[in-house]
Amino acid sequence: MTTHPHPDAPDVIRSAYAQLAVTDLGAARWFWVDMLGFYVQYEDSGSLYLRGTDELTHHSLVLRKGEVAALDHISYRVRTPEDVDKAEKFFRRLGRPVKRLRKGEGTHGVGDAVRVIDPLGFPVEFFHEIERAERLIQRYDIRHGAEIARLDHFNICTPDIPAAYAHYKSLGFGCSETIEGDEHELYAAWMYRKQTVHDVAFTGGAGPRLHHLGVATHESHQVLRAADIFGALHKEHHIERGPGRHGVSNAFYLYLRDPDGHRVEIYTSDYYTGDPDHETYRWNVKDDRRRDFWGNAVIESWYKEATPVLDLDGRPQPVSDALLDESAVQVGADGLG
Amino acid sequence: MTTHPHPDAPDVIRSAYAQLAVTDLGAARWFWVDMLGFYVQYEDSGSLYLRGTDELTHHSLVLRKGEVAALDHISYRVRTPEDVDKAEKFFRRLGRPVKRLRKGEGTHGVGDAVRVIDPLGFPVEFFHEIERAERLIQRYDIRHGAEIARLDHFNICTPDIPAAYAHYKSLGFGCSETIEGDEHELYAAWMYRKQTVHDVAFTGGAGPRLHHLGVATHESHQVLRAADIFGALHKEHHIERGPGRHGVSNAFYLYLRDPDGHRVEIYTSDYYTGDPDHETYRWNVKDDRRRDFWGNAVIESWYKEATPVLDLDGRPQPVSDALLDESAVQVGADGLG
């Protein structure tokens, strides 16, 4: 199992944006813009380009009108234009499907990019160039809803967690936290490039599927406010789990499902991981605080349901079953029987 | 059914204190003082007298060492010394057990009092005189744990909600909110004398039993902090339900169980009910936001478990089953099947 960065890996800066196919763009706009507080940076007839109010690049979420609710791709920003070339070579060498998109061929606002199906079966884009956007950091007057500040991370369902760990290690990601069994068998891992707990995390389960997008607010009262607004409109069925405190990452969380069932985590509080010798913190799968620090039960749908992902031609990817099933470990915070 | 104040009812000001029997005073002290932040106003070999930091009278909670975990009594303060006499006559006229306690005979710090077993079977004290206590309102330096500011209310389990409603109406209580069926059959009611949502509330169920004590903090982050401290000490099993937002009362809540299983609600946010024509707000039992505004499931133990109550001689009161079972109404927020 590879656990070191590959010398030819592109230099990934951070998780940058996700593109979701949604079946009703108006309903999606209500959820992501009106309720969550994303800012509409750009729109055309079939898509919305959204960002949080702390973000200085063109978008961190693209909602595309589609026939089927799915993930088009997740996308990482790399340090230099040359890193896009390195990404292309890296995945070609792995024998994975690769598609190069010159500026104007891909997502609006993004320059030269490469899209691949990675070894885990996920559609992933790497790019360097992206349009700048007006600074909204202090535009308190336009904040509303959950007051989302920025994209924080992707959480993906994959059946083989050690393989996912090894792949992202080869891309130079650090590992902040894991959930492990007594024999150190990996149930889940949180991995980062930017100096936070994660840019990507793996939930054991049938995959490739997108478990959720994690988006950040500044303080916990903004998370409570989001839940309150859903309740006020009698739309509380969009709330799937929480609010609660994660054991892993220590973040205060709220999981919502959008009108297509795409899951989003509103996430606040985090810690610095930027030191070069930052150590992985390991949770035992039997510690019932790992998923909820207060021992509250995990909702079954949270373990079982996820968003299908598309291939480079826009067709749904086949899904494989998980090797290890964390939800089968009967402890307090899961409460699944 | 009586729904008007009785002309001879004592003038109740507010819910004043509860006295609980606990089997391990040291464990109870850890929970209520170290973790919840109650201030120890006085203690003797067998009891702790506690108050919140906003409270200006001697105690709002007495923990008495006992063989069996139980409620000794709940206690209301009345407006004048004469109202103690009125309370005695009121309950004698109802043919209920009554015990008069002159100053020094009853609870430390409390003057002349009368204790009764009310028509619902609960041990209830009425008093006027109570020792003053040093003002701690601005002693931010001694706040810790959940930073409890004051007692807010008693919540009691009783099998016959309309009877409970009628009894408290006869005592001059207003009704802020109810849970009702389609035919207005009462599942629960929230009643007040002070200008908040409640001093007492009724949960349908086998009774007489104490469902919980409600204690108030100023802001929601203090509720989150309380939960975080329990998690930090791996004592998360004391967390039974929440944090969450109640539909009824609109309060942000957290339910904890003390080492004896006594339930306490940490409660914040509330609204003014002091206008003389304040109208009752009625929730339908099928609105899944009534118990949790975010639609999260109620925990079964929260509906089923409660504290036994003692009679005036310290013996456990017999318990009757409920007439209507709210937890049997299968809606989203209950999730009980």
Added chain:
Amino acid sequence: MTTHPHPDAPDVIRSAYAQLAVTDLGAARWFWVDMLGFYVQYEDSGSLYLRGTDELTHHSLVLRKGEVAALDHISYRVRTPEDVDKAEKFFRRLGRPVKRLRKGEGTHGVGDAVRVIDPLGFPVEFFHEIERAERLIQRYDIRHGAEIARLDHFNICTPDIPAAYAHYKSLGFGCSETIEGDEHELYAAWMYRKQTVHDVAFTGGAGPRLHHLGVATHESHQVLRAADIFGALHKEHHIERGPGRHGVSNAFYLYLRDPDGHRVEIYTSDYYTGDPDHETYRWNVKDDRRRDFWGNAVIESWYKEATPVLDLDGRPQPVSDALLDESAVQVGADGLG
């Protein structure tokens, strides 16, 4: 000096609403509705009728288009219709100007009322009947700006604090806190009918003038948010003082000036004063925490500027100078030299 309720005083429930004359109704709407988050219950060509989202009666603030920025009147709700008659007799007996307004003659939404010029020179209304309004307590979806929940109190400038104290004592108000000199000479007092720190407070200074309206939010982050929105729009000149913690009342505060210079305090946190023997808490005028618990200097304009008040015919009342000048006491938190 009278310090007891007069036996014929009307039974005041609470501070109910203020009516302000504003010179530009559009600018006032921006400030009070868009920025502070008041809800527009009703409007006609010359007036806006506003309430906070916790309030269940028709309005707590009326903004009337006028030639001159001024206070039309403050208004108290009384317990019964008969208390309106009692108020009329009470002020006629004092030889004060009195005007009876039958339903339809006075403020929209308010029934039978009496307006007086009280012994302190202030235009004050007493009424019982007021229209109910839709419950917005849980309408988190319409909250915005400072998310004002309710009117809390009036603060009035008057040159003779002992006289103001005696007048309000005669009306049955309790006194929660004072600022006093070494010889107990009164510099300021906070008085209440509802079970909070105050419905009315007196600031020593030339009067009669309205110092400010106090309006309440639920939590301190909402106060910070209000200030942030003013900064975001480069309208920070509306911020006069704060945010800060008051010594008196322990409230977290922010003072703003509306486009006409009317001052409003956004106010959160408070304590219960409903016990019949609630004791007055006395601050020494030399304790630099009395006005700001953190010792920050008071802004000079906050001491010196205030809103003129009108008589019953709409003409400005003459103003008398103060007998004692608190701002002349040179201590840390004043910093006025």
Added chain:
Amino acid sequence: MTTHPHPDAPDVIRSAYAQLAVTDLGAARWFWVDMLGFYVQYEDSGSLYLRGTDELTHHSLVLRKGEVAALDHISYRVRTPEDVDKAEKFFRRLGRPVKRLRKGEGTHGVGDAVRVIDPLGFPVEFFHEIERAERLIQRYDIRHGAEIARLDHFNICTPDIPAAYAHYKSLGFGCSETIEGDEHELYAAWMYRKQTVHDVAFTGGAGPRLHHLGVATHESHQVLRAADIFGALHKEHHIERGPGRHGVSNAFYLYLRDPDGHRVEIYTSDYYTGDPDHETYRWNVKDDRRRDFWGNAVIESWYKEATPVLDLDGRPQPVSDALLDESAVQVGADGLG
């Protein structure tokens, strides 16, 4: 003026710790440990080694008993042991005083290090090796006072801001924000290596002196709580400025002075600066929101007073006057006349 990283500069990771000389170690402990919530990692007869609860290395603040209150040194962590050598060569090449400290010769817990007097006259240490410390991130039970999570930055007074900017640019620091005159003359700059607004900032003024240490909490209510505790103990004179919102950095702040007059900023909220093309945001010196986003006046002592710094032999460094005086620019938020 150099504005590019020098090819031989050491690779700085982040601001790591400061060492202050304090005249009364007990008084300093009260301030930094009891009041601010720093954790005592280690102590010996003459020093306290402190860290915030999010920090995973041995200390971020050392308090050393000394005859004179002063800054011993600020310290940066570098990426590799070789970067310590690079730092030594870098400053020797500049002709600056340099002192190499082998493990055991320098600060407890820190390995091989180099200390220099940088071109701005500041004593600065560079090290790579530092002891790990137990993870306290989720020890909510030991949090108290201001609940400081970590060191955030150093703010230094220096008379020549362009020189300071050029020096830190040569060390590879990015610049997040500046305050500039109409001709782009630099009044202040905020510079970073970790992905936050800053690791170091420059305040124009007589120097070299330490303006303040910036330490971070997670949420704004923790900042308010810190101020409240100082007020509660009648120690409000330790509060110099704030709480407030900075225009620059958008952080919510509170400035305190320790018993020796050393200034500390409690700081919360920040934004991500990790993208390689992150642009500098420029404030005009006449925008009265730059220092306080709410337009509140800056306190004169905040501009004028600061901590002297020592040379490598522990003698106070001479101080030079500023070239440009921001406090002389008469705008709203300064209010200095």
